[in-house]
Amino acid sequence: MKFIIIGKNIDVTEGLKTAVESKLGKLERYFTPDTEIHVTLSVQKERQKIEVTIPVKGNIIRSEQVSDDMYVSIDLVEEVIERQLRKYKNKLVARHQEGGNFKQEFFDSAESTEADDEIKIVRTKKFGIKPMYPEDACVQMDLLGHDFFVFFNAETEEVNVVYKRKNGSFGLIEPEFN
Secondary structure (H helix, E strand, O other), X not given: OEEEEEEEOOOOOHHHHHHHHHHHHHHHHHEOOXXXXXXXXXXXXXXXXXXXXXXXXXXXXXXEEEEOOHHHHHHHHHHHHHHHHHHHHHHHHHHOOOOOOEOXXXXXXXXXXXXXXXXXXXXXXXXOOOEEOHHHHHHHHHHHOOOEEEEEEOOOOOEEEEEEOOOOOEEEEOOOOO
């Protein structure tokens, strides 16, 4: 595996580099030697953040973790990436797809998925949908205390979703039919 480690508002010390390579290096048994792992370490207002991106055959395995300590963030991101790999493995096995960047050991490993890694829909909601403008949908979303809101856009006459972004602003998702 090839590590590409960069720092934003932080100097990537040998200690940090070693910690990242040793923690994420555990995943080496799953990937081919030419697999690139992009790691970005950043600090903002005492928040220690690590972002890991691993491009694999048309998909991306990605995790972003934040804590008060960069070494804790590194531990957290490794756990999440490993969980994502187990889910991705099941998806590949279920579809009988070729693994691309993965070694055969990835598929042969005894670590099969736990039941809680499977996607289960545990609740279905139905609600009346009425035409409204995106700004009204944002107000409605705030009143409900939700992070997203599905609505029928009065301007475009399509179903849209508004959502709250990490920085407190709002986003709008519109369908695009190909």
